[in-house]
Amino acid sequence: MNWADLNLMPALPELFLLGALSFILVFDLFVPDEKRGVTYVLSLLTVALCAVLQVATFEPFAVTTFSGMFVDDPVADIIKVAMYGATAATLVYSRQYVADNGMFRGEYFTLSLFALLGMNVMVSSANFVTLYIGLELLSLALYALIALKRDSAAGTEAAMKYFVLGALASGMLLYGMSMVYGATGSLDIHVIATGISRPETNIVLLVFGLVFLVAGLAFKLGAVPFHMWVPDVYQGAPLAVTLMLGAAPKLAAFVFVIRILAQGLGELAAQWQGMLVLIAALSMLIGNLAAVAQTNIRRMLAYSTISHMGFLLLGVLAGNEQGYASAMFYALTYVLMSLAAFGVLLALSRAGFECDKVDDLKGLNARSSWYAFLMLLVMFSMAGIPPLAGFYAKFAVLRAVVDLPVLDFGFFAGSPVYLAVFAVLMSLVGAFYYLRVVKVMYFDGSQTDAPIVVRGDMKLLLSVNALALLVIGLLPERLVELCIDAMRQSLASF
Amino acid sequence: MSFTMIVFYVLSAILLFSAFRVITAKNPVHAALWLVLAFFTSAGHWLLLEAEFLAISLVLVYVGAVMVLFLFVVMMLDINVEQLREGFWRHFPLAATVGLIMAAEMALILAAPETRLADYAPAAPLAADASNVKQLGLEIYTTYLMPFELAAVLLLLAIVAAIALTQRERKDGKYVDPARQVEVKAADRVRVVKMDAVREEAPQTEAADAAQSQ
Numbered sequence: 157m158n159w160a161d162l163n164l165m166p167a168l169p170e171l172f173l174l175g176a177l178s179f180i181l182v183f184d185l186f187v188p189d190e191k192r193g194v195t196y197v198l199s200l201l202t203v204a205l206c207a208v209l210q211v212a213t214f215e216p217f218a219v220t221t222f223s224g225m226f227v228d229d230p231v232a233d234i235i236k237v238a239m240y241g242a243t244a245a246t247l248v249y250s251r252q253y254v255a256d257n258g259m260f261r262g263e264y265f266t267l268s269l270f271a272l273l274g275m276n277v278m279v280s281s282a283n284f285v286t287l288y289i290g291l292e293l294l295s296l297a298l299y300a301l302i303a304l305k306r307d308s309a310a311g312t313e314a315a316m317k318y319f320v321l322g323a324l325a326s327g328m329l330l331y332g333m334s335m336v337y338g339a340t341g342s343l344d345i346h347v348i349a350t351g352i353s354r355p356e357t358n359i360v361l362l363v364f365g366l367v368f369l370v371a372g373l374a375f376k377l378g379a380v381p382f383h384m385w386v387p388d389v390y391q392g393a394p395l396a397v398t399l400m401l402g403a404a405p406k407l408a409a410f411v412f413v414i415r416i417l418a419q420g421l422g423e424l425a426a427q428w429q430g431m432l433v434l435i436a437a438l439s440m441l442i443g444n445l446a447a448v449a450q451t452n453i454r455r456m457l458a459y460s461t462i463s464h465m466g467f468l469l470l471g472v473l474a475g476n477e478q479g480y481a482s483a484m485f486y487a488l489t490y491v492l493m494s495l496a497a498f499g500v501l502l503a504l505s506r507a508g509f510e511c512d513k514v515d516d517l518k519g520l521n522a523r524s525s526w527y528a529f530l531m532l533l534v535m536f537s538m539a540g541i542p543p544l545a546g547f548y549a550k551f552a553v554l555r556a557v558v559d560l561p562v563l564d565f566g567f568f569a570g571s572p573v574y575l576a577v578f579a580v581l582m583s584l585v586g587a588f589y590y591l592r593v594v595k596v597m598y599f600d601g602s603q604t605d606a607p608i609v610v611r612g613d614m615k616l617l618l619s620v621n622a623l624a625l626l627v628i629g630l631l632p633e634r635l636v637e638l639c640i641d642a643m644r645q646s647l648a649s650f
Numbered sequence: 651m652s653f654t655m656i657v658f659y660v661l662s663a664i665l666l667f668s669a670f671r672v673i674t675a676k677n678p679v680h681a682a683l684w685l686v687l688a689f690f691t692s693a694g695h696w697l698l699l700e701a702e703f704l705a706i707s708l709v710l711v712y713v714g715a716v717m718v719l720f721l722f723v724v725m726m727l728d729i730n731v732e733q734l735r736e737g738f739w740r741h742f743p744l745a746a747t748v749g750l751i752m753a754a755e756m757a758l759i760l761a762a763p764e765t766r767l768a769d770y771a772p773a774a775p776l777a778a779d780a781s782n783v784k785q786l787g788l789e790i791y792t793t794y795l796m797p798f799e800l801a802a803v804l805l806l807l808a809i810v811a812a813i814a815l816t817q818r819e820r821k822d823g824k825y826v827d828p829a830r831q832v833e834v835k836a837a838d839r840v841r842v843v844k845m846d847a848v849r850e851e852a853p854q855t856e857a858a859d860a861a862q863s864q
Binding site for chain 1 (some may be wrong): 765767808
C-alpha cells in the first residue's frame with residue numbers, strides 16, 4: 157500500500173466524528189457549568205452532520221479502504237444513518253433526566269459520541285481486528301456511562317457485572333477468532349469466506365472456533381443462555397443510559413453478527429444455523445416467560461429485549477438474503493420501539509423520581525392521554541398487533557423462516573413451520589405483559605397527580621418516533637425494499 | 651524431544667501454575683507477584699515463536715510498568731482479602747467442575763484425528779538477521795493503519811472514562827471558591843440561638859448555708 161492509494165472518502169463520517177469528538181472534548185473544558193447546553197447542542201450538531209456526510213457519500217455498492225479493513229456498503233450506510241438518529245433521539249430524550257441526576261457534564265456527551273464511533277467501526281469493519289476494536293470502543297464507553305452516576309450503588313453494580321461478563325464474552329470472541337485465523341490464515345472476512353471453500357481448509361478447527369464466536373455474539377446481543385446481564389444492567393443503569401444501551405447498540409450488534417456469520421462464515425451456515433435455532437428458541441421462551449413475572453418495567457423491557465433478540469436471530473438463521481433483510485427490518489423497528497418506550501419512561505421521570513415500576517404508569521391516561529396513547533402504540537407494536545410496525549417485522553421474519561426447506565440439525569429435524577409456530581406462541585405469551593401495561597395505564601386509578609413536565613423538542617420527537625411505528629406499520633414497503641436492496645448489494649460484494 | 655519442546659513444556663507448566671496461584675493466593679501482593687511471573691513466562695513463549703520485540707515489550711510494559719504500578723496500588727489500598735474472597739471456596743467445586751468439563755471437551759475435539767492438528771507444521775525459522783521491529787513497523791503503519799489509529803482512540807476513551815469516573819467535584823475536596831468566600835455575611839458564620847436562661851440548681855446548698863452562717 158502506498159499513501160496515494162488511501163481513499164479516505166468512504167470513512168469520511170467516521171473521520172469527521174472523531175475530529176468533532178476531540179474538539180468537543182477540549183472545548184467542553186472551557187464551558188462553565190451553567191452553559192453546558194452548548195456541549196449538548198454541539199453533540200447533536202455533530203451527529204446531524206455525520207448523517208449528512210453519510211448520505212452525501214452514499215454509494216449503491218460496497219467500497220473498501222484501509223487495506224480492505226473498512227467497508228462502506230449500503231447496509232452499513234442505512235444502519236449508520238439509523239444509529240445517528242437513535243443517538244440523537246437518545247441525547248434529546250435524556251437531556252432533562254441527566255440534568256436532574258447530576259450527569260449533565262461534558263463526559264456524558266463525549267462518551268456517547270465515543271460509543272457512536274465504536275458502533276460505526278463495528279458496522280463498517282471487514283476484518284476481525286477492527287471488528288473487535290470497534291466492539292471494545294462501544295463496550296468501554298458503555299461501562300463508563302453505566303457507572304457515571306457514581307453515588308448510585310445499583311449503577312456501579314450494573315457496570316461491574318456488565319464489565320466482568322463483557323470481558324469474558326470478548327475473551328470467547330477472541331478465542332473463536334484466533335481459531336478461525338488458525339484454520340484460514342487470515343483475519344479478513346473476504347479471505348476467510350473464500351478460504352472456507354478450499355478443500356485443504358480444516359473445517360473441524362473452524363467449527364470449533366465458530367462455537368466460541370457464536371457464544372460471544374449471543375452475549376453481545378443478550379440472547380439466552382448468555383442473557384443474565386441484561387435485566388440487571390437495564391435496571392441498574394441510569395435510565396438515560398439504559399435507553400442508550402437498548403437502542404443503537406442493537407443495530408451495531410446485528411451488523412456485527414451479519415459480518416461475521418453471514419459474510420465471513422457464510423459457508424458454514426449449516427453449522428451455525430443449528431446453534432442459532434437453539435439460541436433463538438430459548439431466548440423467546442425464557443425472555444417472554446420471565447417478563448410476565450416482572451413488576452419493574454425496566455426489567456420487563458429487558459426480558460422483552462431478550463425475546464426480541466431471539467426473533468431477530470430467527471431471521472438471521474434463515475441464512476439467506478430474505479432472512480437477513482427481514483432481520484434488518486426487525487432490528488430497525490425494534491430500535492424505534494425501544495427508543496419510544498424508554499422515551500416515555502424518561503418523560504414521566506422527574507428530579508428525585510424514576511419511573512421504573514409498572515405501577516408507576518397507573519392511570520397515565522387520566523394524567524396525560526397523549527403519553528398514554530404513545531405508550532399504547534409502542535406496547536401494541538412490541539406485542540406485534542397490526543397495523544403497527546412490530547407486526548410487520550414479525551411477519552417478515554416468520555415468512556423468511558417458513559420459506560426455508562426442511563431443517564435437519566440432529567436435535568431438531570422437521571419442517572421450519574414448527575419453529576414459526578413456536579415463535580408465534582411465544583409472541584402470544586408476550587402479548588400478556590405488553591397488554592398489562594396498557595391495562596394499567598387506561599383502567600387503573602392514578603397514584604399521583606404530579607404534572608408531567610417535558611421539554612417541547614422532546615415531546616415533538618417522541619411523538620414523531622411513536623407515530624413512525626404506525627406509519628411504518630401501514631406502509632412498510634419502502635423500508636422493506638430498502639433493506640432487501642441494501643442486503644442484496646452488500647452480500648453481492650462477496 | 652527437542653530442546654525447544656522441553657523449554658516450551660517447562661514454560662507452560664510454570665505459566666499454568668503461576669496463573670492458578672494468581673487467583674488462589676491469599677495475599678493480593680503475592681497474587682500480583684505471581685501475575686508478574688505469568689507475564690514473564692509468556693514472554694518466554696513469544697521468544698520461542700521468534701517474536702523477540704513483542705516479548706521484550708511485554709516484559710518492559712507489563713512487568714516493568716503496569717505491574718509495578720499495580721503493586722503500588724495494591725500496597726496502598728488496605729484491601730480486606732478475606733471479605734473479597736468470601737464464597738470463593740464455596741463456589742469453587744462447581745466452577746472447577748464446569749471448567750474441567752469444558753477443558754476436557756475442548757481437548758477431545760482438538761486431539762481427535764479429524765482435527766488434523768498435525769497438518770500445522772511449525773513455521774520455518776527466520777533468517778538470523780530478520781528484523782522483527784522493522785517488519786512490525788511496516789505492517790502497523792501501512793496494512794494495519796486503521797486498527798492502530800483506533801487503538802489510540804481506545805486509549806483516549808479509557809482516559810476520558812477513568813477521569814469521568816474518578817475526578818469529579820468531590821465532597822471531601824479541599825477546594826474553596828474565592829467568590830463564595832467574598833460573598834459571605836456575618837449571619838452565615840455565626841448563628842444566634844435565642845433560648846431561655848437555664849439556672850443550675852446548686853447541689854451543696856447546705857454546705858453553702860453553713861459557710862454563710864460562720
